[in-house]
Amino acid sequence: MRARVYVTLKEGVLDPAGVATAGGLKSLGFDEVHGVRLGKFIEVELDDSAEGFDAASARARVTEMCEKLLANTVIETYRIELEG
Amino acid sequence: MSSNSSSDSSFDVAVVTFPGSNCDADLRHAVDLVDGMTARAVWHKETDLGAPDAVLLPGGFSYGDYLRCGAIARFSPVMDEVIAFARAGGPVLGICNGFQILAEAGLLPGALLANRDLKFLCQSVTLSVEGRETPFSRGVTGPLTMPIAHMDGNWYADAETAARVEGEGQVVFRYSGGAPNGALHDVAGLTNAAGNVVGMMPHPERACEDALGGADGLGLFQSLAGFLQSR
Numbered sequence: 001m002r003a004r005v006y007v008t009l010k011e012g013v014l015d016p017a018g019v020a021t022a023g024g025l026k027s028l029g030f031d032e033v034h035g036v037r038l039g040k041f042i043e044v045e046l047d048d049s050a051e052g053f054d055a056a057s058a059r060a061r062v063t064e065m066c067e068k069l070l071a072n073t074v075i076e077t078y079r080i081e082l083e084g
Numbered sequence: 085m086s087s088n089s090s091s092d093s094s095f096d097v098a099v100v101t102f103p104g105s106n107c108d109a110d111l112r113h114a115v116d117l118v119d120g121m122t123a124r125a126v127w128h129k130e131t132d133l134g135a136p137d138a139v140l141l142p143g144g145f146s147y148g149d150y151l152r153c154g155a156i157a158r159f160s161p162v163m164d165e166v167i168a169f170a171r172a173g174g175p176v177l178g179i180c181n182g183f184q185i186l187a188e189a190g191l192l193p194g195a196l197l198a199n200r201d202l203k204f205l206c207q208s209v210t211l212s213v214e215g216r217e218t219p220f221s222r223g224v225t226g227p228l229t230m231p232i233a234h235m236d237g238n239w240y241a242d243a244e245t246a247a248r249v250e251g252e253g254q255v256v257f258r259y260s261g262g263a264p265n266g267a268l269h270d271v272a273g274l275t276n277a278a279g280n281v282v283g284m285m286p287h288p289e290r291a292c293e294d295a296l297g298g299a300d301g302l303g304l305f306q307s308l309a310g311f312l313q314s315r
Binding site for chain 2: 012013014016017020040069072074
């Protein structure tokens, strides 16, 4: 099983790299760009061979990974997608 | 072990080295410049911190700043004992990357974001000393001049946390004339609610001798020695 984790800065936390990227897009003529947020994309490969391992337990484990290490919840939020 | 084991009365100051620390030797040197303190190098893989009188976390780029600055070092084996030492009221100072590690460990409020202008900042700054008394600031008065050298020193906390930190006098060092990195409230260094843990982005250990351009940083280490003697 594979987990895809998206980590982004919380709303309200200044994202200077996102602001700079938005400025770049606008200078290329993409006038409709209203804002850009940059974040991290993390793929986690999970051993799903253990008995009783299912999507719910996988989600619980990856949530724990996010809370402990993958995201700093003082400044970031995360979203998890499971595949396979 | 202490490099100066002959002076048994000397206070034992543990300086932790992580993979990627680059100010640890400077920090040990700064500690050893002060009478009554002896620096002891501690590798991050140690699970036994010994019985230090104070713990210092140096600057650098532990684990290459992968994921987030300090995020992986925070889980180094030695950190369990550092956190226990801090929670028991022991004096702990984190400088630059050490500050980031302490924030990641939840020992200090807020987090360190990328500098506002996305530039590595290597320059001299002037600091005011304020807020509550801490083991590292009790003996110094501003303005202090010392260098900063970081990419992620933009202190941030949500409005409620920032208001509490200000209200409790937890801001210990503040950039004079505005934070070059965009830090909220111009915070250069702060302490925890108990006042025993301090984190700061500027490098006092790089300003401990006139030959290095200034000695304002030495006061923080002398302050620690005074604190330890007063206990």
